[in-house]
Amino acid sequence: MMLSSMTLSRKYVILGIAVAGLIGSLTSAGAQIQYQTGQNVAPVYEGWMHNDDGSIDMVFGYLNRNWEEVLSVPIGPENNVQPGGPDRGQPTIFVPRRFTQPPGERREQCVFRVRVPAGWGPKQEIAWTLTAHGRTDKAVGTLDPLDEIDTHVIAENRAFTITEGNKPPSIQSLKADPDTVTLPGTVTLTARVTDDGLPKPPAPQPGSGNAGGRGNAAAASSAVAALAFMGDASLDCR
Template structure:
């Protein structure tokens, strides 16, 4: 098992948090990184570099997650000057919708997307920047030994990532690099069924759905479910408030307590075209 500290910078300075006063939005440079900085709304979203792992073809995937410091407020930051990745060739897969801080013990959103870098990336950096609330936050993704991740298994802990399918006869996939399914189409205001098939040795596996990208709101019948291995699948519905192009994200892990060990789960993505 490997340990590291997620990396983030504030305008080139190490991110420190201090103790807030009730109702106050504290400048990031005065904070210490603990739950005392959480507020119902008005706080920024912190991009996080989680680590990296090597692929079979010699390329590497860099993992990014985020920490929304708001307990009640989801934050939307469109792709553009307040939500971008450099070098530009890696821009575009990052989320634009940031769910509020989870009530569960893991308290943040782990490795919600990856960026694939070439074999010869060396000491290069992939930098994700979020802004829009008066503070520009950047996190540099690097392929360096201290940040290597177990993927898709953690042999020392005997943990493996679930195998998922997003269609009954669709391809199986496993791990954080994920898989993007075929585009679904639904009218605004109608329910869209989203089913995931899960294969894992554990009796039950956690499945969580989120909006990854999109221009308006999505309402899930259940954002989190437990899938029994005996049935092997779980279905929810999503209802979209406005037309547009959306991207849903699904994550599955045998237990959410394993997020803190940074292994092992699977990401999947479902594009949705919403019509009038």
């Protein structure tokens, strides 16, 4: 009888472990579901930055939780920044992850800034409220000292290498054709994008060591992306 009891108990233990493993697998699978459409867009407060004139920029980004769906949320009750809004320069087009983002990063970082005057109180707030697919989310920005950022912090968060003397890329608008447009017409903008070439591309890697082997040099390249911010756009790089 004692042997039978021990065997029965062992069976229950094994069964319990199997059930727990199954539940764990289901939980893990549920956590890894990638929704192509139907999900919300979460606004994100990135932090705040000092300006030379004493004013302050409150910086915001967002996360489109969909892997494929591009959402359009017009300025208004469902896309509203206050105080001073509803329009404070926030986007109305929300895209999924782009090729220019660091690997594993789906959030659109530092998309727009809301400028507040010098003397803005540490407890005063800028709130961005966004509703998508029936869900309302809000990002609230304050001047918490822990939220202060600068260009180096932004670069590090985007997995860029910090190089002394490195300047951000610049864009020069050359012409608009036509000069004026009436919606729903379109306008073609021509611009020149330049960069200082920093950081320098990495040195060629040693070859495999075989006779006649060749080193593998990392190609230095620049990427230009057009982000649909408040309307549809296309990009032709030459």
